[in-house]
Amino acid sequence: MSFYLIQERRGEELQTESAAGLPPGGAGHGSAAPFPPPRIPFSPPTGATRRTLGIRRLSPPPVAERVTQFTLTHVCELLERCSSMTELKQIQAQMIRAGLAFDPPAADRLVSVCALQGFGSLLHARLMLSMVPNPTSFACNSIVRAYTNNNLPQEALLFYAEMIDSVLQGSWEGEQLHCHVVKLGFGYDSYVQNTLINMYSDCGSLSSAIRAFDRMVGRNTVSWATMIGAYTKWNRPVEALELYRRMDLEPNRVTLLNVLSACSRARDLESGRRVHKHISAKNLKVDLVLATALLDMYCKCGCLPLARQLFDAMPNRNQYSWNVIINGHIEHSSYEEALLLFREMQLSGIPADEVTLASLLLACSHLGALELGKWLHACIRREKVQIDVVLGTALVDMYAKCGCAEIALQVFRELPCRDVMTWTAVIGGLAMCGRGEEALELFAEMQSQGIRPDAPRGLLDEASSYFRSMSSVYSIQPSVEHYGCMVDLYGRAGRVDRAEELVNTMPMEPDYFVLGSLLGSCRIHGNVKMAERTVRRILKIYPDDARAYWEELERTRELMTERSIRKPPGCTMVEVNGVVHEFSMGDGSHPHTA
Incomplete structure (x- = not known):
């Protein structure tokens, strides 16, 4: 959980901050004009911006349902006669109804008029631009020109940097952009430097991000948060925690989120507890995102009692929170408790997704709960949950470990995509069920498809x-x-x-x-x-x-005797009518004990 988007409304401003290191609301800039418009991350290819701004992207209606009388020609004619934002929004509404609001030619002209005309709104133009799946250079140039016309050259450059960053394919293009920024005299701007660190990290060049961070003269909280997030993103949590300990500024909320993610990956419970104490000591508001990050940390570090205590105290829970606590119990072999939590999740009205179902199928595999596994499979079909590689592998593994090799093989053949783990599950299942020849045939088939076996013995x-x-x-x-x-x-x-x-x-x-x-x-x-x-x-x-x-x-x-510690008795579990019964050695309390 190394990337978060947090939304805050302060008066008429809408500011966004991200764990990727972008400062909230353009802090540190805007001296060129009294009231510069707030920065909105340029990310038209994704839905992150739309979710952050609290707006819903409307899917265009089918072609057969579009208003045929309202065409691109009509849009251009109406925009030429438009003289106010009220009229502009009426035209936008007609475009949405006609299915033209998401087509680049029509949408680009709408953005251009909204940004460049005197009655327009640059903020509204940025919002409309973020809704266009593939905006052309015409619309982007209109935004840059509008910033320049409003005496906001820094905003124009930063929008240009964000626009380039959204289409970068590798660090080479990023290095060219870095040279361009330095040539224009913005190399020491803190916002630009933070964006460069994030850009290098996103482009896969962590070493360049480290160099950019080390060369910064005036690091702010966002700089530290961005670099910690970069280390965590590239699975170097130890370095992320070391950098956090070197931090000489008060960490903000985003920094703490990234540090908790690093603690989860490093399984560093002690550092995670220190972060939790810091949050309590500073009386920071623990919202759903921060609470879920703490929950994930305690689960990954194996501290289930504290995780459950924190989970029970959460006033609000979302699907991700339930997935974290359920998966945490499954990772630490508390399968029955995980199934009970799933029942609570159902009663609370939170729907299960593919992550939830894959975790529950794993619990069924360990418990041998075939009937429950079949019910989950039926639930996947009934709710039309998309079966990805992880969920498909979990289904194959569940049926194989429950002794249903034929169903496991059938599910395997029906999967749209398979990886080496899927092949391993079905081959291992056939071998456990005594169907060794079929397992060898599948292994040969896997090799013929160019899939290499994982962790081969002898190598x-x-x-x-x-x-x-x-x-x-x-x-x-x-x-x-x-x-x-x-x-x-x-x-x-x-x-x-x-x-x-x-x-x-x-x-x-x-x-x-x-x-x-x-x-x-x-x-x-x-x-x-x-x-x-x-x-x-x-x-x-x-x-x-x-x-x-x-x-x-x-x-x-002798030590065990001195400390009064007893070895847990052996146990076995049997599923009868969808209920898993556990029988322990020497325990006669179960009603069906012989």
Whole structure:
């Protein structure tokens, strides 16, 4: 959650601020005129601007329903005779009715008249421009000319920069724009510099964004927020948090949102708690966006009790908030609680989307709840939810793990698009169901379609090369999950010494799964001394987790006795009539216990 758009209304002004680093409402500019119009991000190809401005884009009616008498010729004639904003808005209404408001030729002329005529409104012209899917240079030139006519040269240049930034295909074009800005004497303008940092980040050149930030003379809060957001966007949360600690200004709301996103990616609970304390100490308003960012941080860091407490205290919840809390419980194996939360979500009237359904199908896979999985599949069809790769893979995986290989194969064949994870799910499902020959045939089919298998066994050196290239070639900071995969690969290959060395050099604290993988490798290969070191480390980080105590070590058994910690009993789950029943060892409380 590294990009946010927040809307505020102050009197007649409408100001927008973004986590990408654009200052709100054009702060820091406007000295050229007493009341410069507020800046509106130029992003016609997307719907972000329309959502930010609180307006709804009207889809043009079908061609058969358009008013045939109202053509482009009539539009031009009416605009030539137009003499007031009232008349202009009447013409705009007729264009919407006729389906011409979104056609560039007609819309461009409407924008031009609104921007350049004396009775027009430059702000209204910018709003209309943001509604046009593919505006031509004619309309954009009209906006630039209007800014110039109103003695707003800085606004004209910034609109030009935003216009170029919206169509950049790579950092080379961005560098040309940077040279242009410096040549015109705006190289030290804080707003321009912040926009350049964001532009380089969006174009995939994080190193250029870092250089632009390092060379800034007067950094403001937006500068820090933009650079922290760039680090987070490119999956380098550790550097983002280090930059936040170096920040010598009071962080604003957008900065805190980006920092919480970095804490989520780095699984840094301690830093996340400090941010939460800062919000409370400064008595900052915790709205839905900020509350959801805190919720996501606690879920990703494995602190479900605090996440649930925060979620229950939220006065308003949206679909994203429900998805975060449901997925958080599923990631930490609280499948039944996730299903109960989904029930609450239904009762609250919030519809499920593909993210919700994919998470719930994963819970069904782990619980073996076939009937519930079938109900979710029927819900997808009934609500006409678009099945993307993630949702399709979740369906295939659910049916395969519930023993319905034939349905899994049918769903797989019906998917419009498939990736390597989809192939892996269906091949693994067939193998688990004893249909090995079909699994091999599908594997051959996958190779014939040019899809490479993921993490092939026996290619440890290649996997190590890919891991190293993440930071050296692609400037991507490996996460704790990447380290966990490498530790598991080294352990399976018998190189437990290299696995322990990798754990000791991790830039972040290893979680239970990384250390558990190392401990499992020690058990398989009989390395008792390394196992003892790993157990002590697990006990230090997770002193109350019974899984951390290795039964084979007498010393560990004594520690468990001293601390009154018992190993959780084994359990099994059975689905009957859509209800999942859990039976635990030694527990006779269930009514169906024999």
